[in-house]
Amino acid sequence: MQKTILAAALAVALVSPASAAIVWNEATDGDLSEPHYNSPTLDFDLGVNRIIGGAHHLLTPEGWSDWDNDECRFTIPDAAKLRAITLRFSVLDDANSTFLHTVYQLTEWASPFPAVLNLSAWIINEQDPGLVTLQVQAGGLELAAPQYVWADQGILSGYGTRWAYQYYFLVSAIPLPGTLALLALGAVGAGVARRGAQRAE
Secondary structure, three states: OHHHHHHHHHHHHHHOOOOOEEEEEHHHHOOOOOOOOOOOEEEOOOEEEEEEEEEEEEEOOOOOEEEOOOEEEEEOOOOEEEEEEEEEEEEOOOOOOOEEEEEEEEEEOOOOOOEEEEEEEEEEOOOOOOOOOEEEEEOOOOEOOOEEEEEEEEEEEOOOEEEEEEEEEEEEEOOOHHHHHHHHHHHHHHHHHHHHHHHHO
16 A cells, blocks of 8 residues: 555656756756766755756877766765666767777765666767767666766767767655645545545446
C-alpha cells in the first residue's frame, strides 16, 4: 500500500513539475571544466533543473589531447529527492571518423565520495551533426543527500569532435505523512466510485 501511495505521489510530481529552470548555461555563466573542488555549486529547486553546455576533444598544436571534462556540484533542497536524470547531447562536427563515448558519474559529496550512479552513452559515425540527439535517461531515483558531484569520468572521441549537451535533473518533494494520507484517501475513494459505477452498469 505504501509503495502504491509513493508511486502516486511521484506520478503527480512528474505530471506537473515546476517549469524547467536553467540553473547553469555555459554560454552565459562560464565554463564547467574546472575540477569539482573548484567548480560552482548549483542550488537545485523543486521541478526540472537544467544545465546547458558543450564539450570537446581537440588535439593541440603541440600534439596533446585537450579534454573538456565538465563537472559541478549541486545541492538538493531539504525534504526533497532527486528522482530522475535525462541527458541529451549531439555531435556538432561533420566528419566520417567522428564518434563519441562519454561516461558520467554521480557521487555524494561526502568522504569517501561513494558513487551513486554511472551513465554511459555512445554516438558513432554521426553523419548529420545536430540532427540526431541522443537521449539517455535514469529514472526511479531516490537520492536525498544534501550535495552531489556530477562529473565526466571519461570521454573517448575522434580528434576535433565537439558536442552540445543539456542535462535535466528532476527534483520533487518528499510527501509529508498528511499528504500520503490524502493520497491514500483519494485512491480509496476512486476505487469505491469505480465499483459503484460497475454495479450501476
